[in-house]
Amino acid sequence: MSLSPKERLLDTLAKKKVDRPPVICTGGMMNAAVVDVMTRTGHTLPEGHFRSDLMAELATDVNHDTGFENFGIPFCMTVEAEVLGSEIDFGTLACEPKITHESFASNALVQFRDIDTMLDSGRIRQVAEAALLLSRSNPDVPVIGSITGPVSTAASIVDPMTFLKELHKKREDSHRVLDYVSEFLISFARLLVEGGASAICIGDPTATGEILGPRLFQEYAVTYLNKVIDGIHATGVPVLVHICGEMKAVTPSIPKLHSDAISTDAFVNLKLLKEEYPQLTTMGNLSTFLLELGDPDKVSRHTAGLVRDGIDIISPACGLSTASAVGNIQAMTQTVKDGGRGW
Amino acid sequence: MSASERELFQRLSDAVVEMDEDEAVAVANEVVERGIDAYRAIEQGLSAGMERAGQLFDEEEYFIPELLMCSDAMYAGMDVLKPHLRSDEVAEKRKVVIGVVEGDTHDIGKNLVKIMLETSGFAVTDLGRDIPPGRFVETAKEIGADIIALSTLMTTTMEGMGAVVRQLSEEGIRDRFKVIVGGGPISQGFADRIGADGYAVNAADAIRLARSLVAPAEAAA
Numbered sequence: 001m002s003l004s005p006k007e008r009l010l011d012t013l014a015k016k017k018v019d020r021p022p023v024i025c026t027g028g029m030m031n032a033a034v035v036d037v038m039t040r041t042g043h044t045l046p047e048g049h050f051r052s053d054l055m056a057e058l059a060t061d062v063n064h065d066t067g068f069e070n071f072g073i074p075f076c077m078t079v080e081a082e083v084l085g086s087e088i089d090f091g092t093l094a095c096e097p098k099i100t101h102e103s104f105a106s107n108a109l110v111q112f113r114d115i116d117t118m119l120d121s122g123r124i125r126q127v128a129e130a131a132l133l134l135s136r137s138n139p140d141v142p143v144i145g146s147i148t149g150p151v152s153t154a155a156s157i158v159d160p161m162t163f164l165k166e167l168h169k170k171r172e173d174s175h176r177v178l179d180y181v182s183e184f185l186i187s188f189a190r191l192l193v194e195g196g197a198s199a200i201c202i203g204d205p206t207a208t209g210e211i212l213g214p215r216l217f218q219e220y221a222v223t224y225l226n227k228v229i230d231g232i233h234a235t236g237v238p239v240l241v242h243i244c245g246e247m248k249a250v251t252p253s254i255p256k257l258h259s260d261a262i263s264t265d266a267f268v269n270l271k272l273l274k275e276e277y278p279q280l281t282t283m284g285n286l287s288t289f290l291l292e293l294g295d296p297d298k299v300s301r302h303t304a305g306l307v308r309d310g311i312d313i314i315s316p317a318c319g320l321s322t323a324s325a326v327g328n329i330q331a332m333t334q335t336v337k338d339g340g341r342g343w
Numbered sequence: 344m345s346a347s348e349r350e351l352f353q354r355l356s357d358a359v360v361e362m363d364e365d366e367a368v369a370v371a372n373e374v375v376e377r378g379i380d381a382y383r384a385i386e387q388g389l390s391a392g393m394e395r396a397g398q399l400f401d402e403e404e405y406f407i408p409e410l411l412m413c414s415d416a417m418y419a420g421m422d423v424l425k426p427h428l429r430s431d432e433v434a435e436k437r438k439v440v441i442g443v444v445e446g447d448t449h450d451i452g453k454n455l456v457k458i459m460l461e462t463s464g465f466a467v468t469d470l471g472r473d474i475p476p477g478r479f480v481e482t483a484k485e486i487g488a489d490i491i492a493l494s495t496l497m498t499t500t501m502e503g504m505g506a507v508v509r510q511l512s513e514e515g516i517r518d519r520f521k522v523i524v525g526g527g528p529i530s531q532g533f534a535d536r537i538g539a540d541g542y543a544v545n546a547a548d549a550i551r552l553a554r555s556l557v558a559p560a561e562a563a564a
Contacts, residue, residue, distance in 0.1 A: 095497075165415065168409070
């Protein structure tokens, strides 16, 4: 009997043997709501960032049109920063939302708000409600709730230049803010799990080896990612973590993450990473440039290479361009479903 | 150069490398009190230190937080020394307009490039982030820039860089400026495709690129 997409993903994350790797796109920083899909269905952004029904419909469209074997919500990385106090520009159909102004000039100035109150503000409830709608409408497809990692969230509410310097200069303030942000993220993730999310994916693009270097990555990124991961594990669902950028400087820290899978950017050789750390469940890492600028043949060939290399979960390597052609994405997902055959 | 001058310059340079703002200010004050030439203290002390910091960054000894703190120390020392520059020492600098293209608000990379350009003797006008193409062009014309430097971290906003080049061409002033591009999703191939003059993979590379682009004109002058 063949596995449902949800069983396949959860089994993979539990390190059980499966028929073939799942092919997914998590939402959040890896949002697959490309212009092609929205134009066809008329379920569009930025409206879909605000309404749970539209968010669920668009996630369903993405699943249907692209062939990704999951629902991924939300479609941005600003849900957290918004309720923590930052100003957001919600973008357009083709351009994702972004922070226009971080609310605090330094870590010491961060106002610690009541977490329960924050969970009732901004778009938190809408995202949780969308998870509920999706998990009910199609119980065989995993809902992945995407959250922004602690370092990136903190650097979205505190001026990022100051934030980075204070990781050195004002360690206590930095730890206090990261701890607060992590507590909030755990509570947000719990709401998504209560809504029916089968897994949580954490994208933390500011927490990279390139930006932080090995020492600060270990002191802050690993510590607070693990805090959030542990908090989510307590609810019983697995956690995927995506690390952006070149990873060389921090590779030894990667096995220390408590996540159930590790997703990386396109320059990382996942096959070698697996050889070095066989205990890792790897996810990735099809170039998003290829998805945007390549043709279906080439996409298929590269995807087959990832399957052949034994990558556990096939996924884009980074945030997709919203201009990516849906035909390229279909070439990717179909190749995985065909077992990477033909090349 | 006397031994004591050399020692002060070395201490300035070390203060920058060691990210010590207070020490940079203290030594800069000592330079002023002893009537030592501010220009040379900047060149051989603060800028030299920043160059070492940039090298440590290249070698992956330092990362972005460290480089930012080094630059804070450099600017702190600079604030003390600048008022003491003799007017004939305030040379005409090469001018750069820098900013993050419209649609993107990620500016860590841009800020690093700006710091390194200033360290290397360029006068930098920083437009900030989320900047429409027209503002780059207008500002470049206004200040008579040599270089327009464009940054983005998002694939969705890369085309804004092409728009700047196109607008320059449409206005018939493409030759007046060198356009350089950088940021996470940018590549040499992309730079070529939009007709930019150069691509830099990181801040240190951006300095080499900026220098090489303005060098031929200098030789001709």
